[in-house]
Amino acid sequence: MALLSVIRRWHFRDGLSQREIARRTGLSRNTLRKYLNSQIVEPSYPKRQTPKKLDEYDQLLCDWLRKESKKPRKQRKSVKLLHRELVSLGFSGSYDRVAAFVRLWREEQKFLTNRQAYVPLKFEPGEAFQFDWGENWAWVGSRKVKLQVAHFKLSYSRAFYLRAYWTQTHEMLFDAHAHAFRVFKGVPERGIYDNMKTAVDKVGKGKLRTINKRFQAMASHYLFELEFCNPAAGWEKGQVEKNVQDSRNALWNSLPRFDSLDALNAWLEDACRQQWQNQLHPEYAKQTVEQIWQSEQSHLMAITAPFDGFIEHTKRVSSTCLVMFERNKYSVPASYANRLISLHVYPAKLVCIAEGKQVAEHNRVFSRDHNHPGQTVYDWKHYLLVAQRKPGALRNGAPFETLPDAFSQLQSQWLKRSGGDRDMVDILSLVLHHDEALVEQAITESLKAGLTSKPHIINCLNRLLQPQTPEPVPLDNRLKLTVEPTIDTARYEQLRGSKYAH
Numbered sequence: 001m002a003l004l005s006v007i008r009r010w011h012f013r014d015g016l017s018q019r020e021i022a023r024r025t026g027l028s029r030n031t032l033r034k035y036l037n038s039q040i041v042e043p044s045y046p047k048r049q050t051p052k053k054l055d056e057y058d059q060l061l062c063d064w065l066r067k068e069s070k071k072p073r074k075q076r077k078s079v080k081l082l083h084r085e086l087v088s089l090g091f092s093g094s095y096d097r098v099a100a101f102v103r104l105w106r107e108e109q110k111f112l113t114n115r116q117a118y119v120p121l122k123f124e125p126g127e128a129f130q131f132d133w134g135e136n137w138a139w140v141g142s143r144k145v146k147l148q149v150a151h152f153k154l155s156y157s158r159a160f161y162l163r164a165y166w167t168q169t170h171e172m173l174f175d176a177h178a179h180a181f182r183v184f185k186g187v188p189e190r191g192i193y194d195n196m197k198t199a200v201d202k203v204g205k206g207k208l209r210t211i212n213k214r215f216q217a218m219a220s221h222y223l224f225e226l227e228f229c230n231p232a233a234g235w236e237k238g239q240v241e242k243n244v245q246d247s248r249n250a251l252w253n254s255l256p257r258f259d260s261l262d263a264l265n266a267w268l269e270d271a272c273r274q275q276w277q278n279q280l281h282p283e284y285a286k287q288t289v290e291q292i293w294q295s296e297q298s299h300l301m302a303i304t305a306p307f308d309g310f311i312e313h314t315k316r317v318s319s320t321c322l323v324m325f326e327r328n329k330y331s332v333p334a335s336y337a338n339r340l341i342s343l344h345v346y347p348a349k350l351v352c353i354a355e356g357k358q359v360a361e362h363n364r365v366f367s368r369d370h371n372h373p374g375q376t377v378y379d380w381k382h383y384l385l386v387a388q389r390k391p392g393a394l395r396n397g398a399p400f401e402t403l404p405d406a407f408s409q410l411q412s413q414w415l416k417r418s419g420g421d422r423d424m425v426d427i428l429s430l431v432l433h434h435d436e437a438l439v440e441q442a443i444t445e446s447l448k449a450g451l452t453s454k455p456h457i458i459n460c461l462n463r464l465l466q467p468q469t470p471e472p473v474p475l476d477n478r479l480k481l482t483v484e485p486t487i488d489t490a491r492y493e494q495l496r497g498s499k500y501a502h
Contacts, residue, residue, distance in 0.1 A: 003025065004035060007021055007035065008036070011032075018032045052093075053091065053092055053093035053097065054091070054093055054098070054101060060086075060089075061082065061101060065082075065105055069109070079099050079102050082102070083098040086098065118235060121155075121238075124156060124299075125298075125299040126156065126186070126298075126299025126301075127155060127299075128154075128155040128156075128190045128191065128192055129153060129180075129184075129188045129191050130152070130153050130191075131151065131152055131191060131192070131237075131240060132193075132194065132237065132240045132241060132243075132244055133150060133151070133168055133196065134148075134149045134244040134247070135147070135148060136247075136248065136252045137252075138255055138264060139256075139258065140258055140259075140260065141258075141259060147165065147166065147264075148167055148168045148172070149247075150162065150163045150172070150173070150176035150180070151240050151243055151244050151247070152176070152184075152240070153243050154293065154296065155192075155239060156296055157281070157289060157293040157295070157296045158239065158281060158282065159289055159292075159293040160272060160275075161179070161183050161184065161269070162247060162251070162268045162272055163175075163176050163179050164261060164264055164268065165261075166366045168196075168198065170212075170215070170309070171310060171346055171347050172347050173199075173215070173309075174218055174307055175309055175347045177218060177222070177307070178306040178307060179269075181303050182306075183269065183272075185302075186297065186299075186301055186302055186303065187224050187303060188224060188300060188301075189224060189301075190224055190225035190227050191219070192228075192229065192237045193227070193228055194234065194237065195209070195228055195229070199211065199215045199226075199228070200212065209228050211226060217307075218307050222303070223301060250275060251268065251271050251272075273290075275289070276288065276289040276290035276293060277289075277290050309346070310346050311344070311345045312342055312343070313325070313342070313343045314340055314343070316338070316340050317338060317339055317340075318337070318338070319338055320337075321333070321334050321336075321337050321383060321386075322376065323341065323343060325343060325345070326366075326374075327374035328365045328367060328374045328375050328376070329374065329375070330350055330352075330360070330376075331376075331379050331382045331399065332352050332354075332382060333360060333381075333382045333385070334384075335385060336352075336354050336359060339354070341353060341359070342354070345364075348364055349364055350362045350364050360379065360382065378398065378399035378402050379402075380399045380400050380403055380428075381431055381432070383399045384428055384429050384432060387425045387428070388425055388429060391421040391424070391425045394425065404440055406440045406443040407428065407440065407443065409443075409447055410424065410446075410447065410457075423454045427443070427454065438461060438465065439461060441464060442457055442460035442461040442464055443457055
């Protein structure tokens, strides 16, 4: 560069000939003529072209990559499989050469797809919110698990909310909306979504959508309008798309360990509110997101009641009084064995409905290991009707392994004597008519006293059920005796009468 600058200055400013410059610099006159005639001010070396083993197959590999890019992500061939197919066609190069070519091709395609122009969007207060799902890893309990995270963002104030779930099913989606509107303290006029399967049953031409009935019912309950993006057009809800990426650095990288998913969600809610206070609004740089959100409050519609976002399934109760859901089994009262019931599925619980009333409720179990056969959740009270007819089932009945400690201690004593299983069933059946806590308290008092007979336990329970005798009300000290009674024993003779005179 420095030599070229000297050559140009000698020739064009000082007027030296090319022969003189060649004598001074030792360069050939052909080299000088090339630089001086072409007006080159920044010399560069030509790009070296070396033959590669992949040169014969690069066009074929580009066609393969272009074809694979149009498939769903999980159906695309891996680079190792592409290299194996090239080897079968005669390619003798290494896998690293193919992998480097694929990386370069993908970078070029990313550059080409990003060369689009967009129109900035502006929203009015309370006009819209955007929703999207994301995936993140977290330590829950003693395991690192993959969670499905619901992201909400108010389009005007940029206030956002995150909540983690095990899956992306309908009941999780409905529960996420209920919590988001609770935190936002209102509902905007419309919601912007992509074409997720829990919301859209079929994508039609243009903006035509066949909306899922339960999702439509939720929108009708909260009274907001549904709007769906065009397929593969995530930029139409770019605020929440960006929030999914930003939350990985702002929240998930500093995520501690949690004992339960509820504890994680409580931490996320507090972290989101803290971000509102610290983050400046992009359009109102002197105000935080929380300040703009507070001004947006009056434009949001108040929530009257949360949407009862359950998913209903019809299940047949087995002869062992169990219903199966997601490879796990849950007990139902024995009177509904071999009958059809309605199962209402919530994010954290399952409710069994029969004959228009609730007959059972269980905490929902999530089995993360698909090789595990699943769990069975018992409620021993559901099997009391069977135990009354078959008292011997107490000895090895799996549901009765979950008895409270006081019941278990009493059972261990009674089953050692003849007829103890039937007496134990009678005591357990008391919970069908009385509060279980009172029955357990009566058994505990009997165990402490060392009197564990059936009549004594029933007597203790009756004492707990009877109300306490009220304390006597003291007499008013202001009452005074004005006429003292006279002592006259003759009145007793009058009472005896003539019948006793002789």
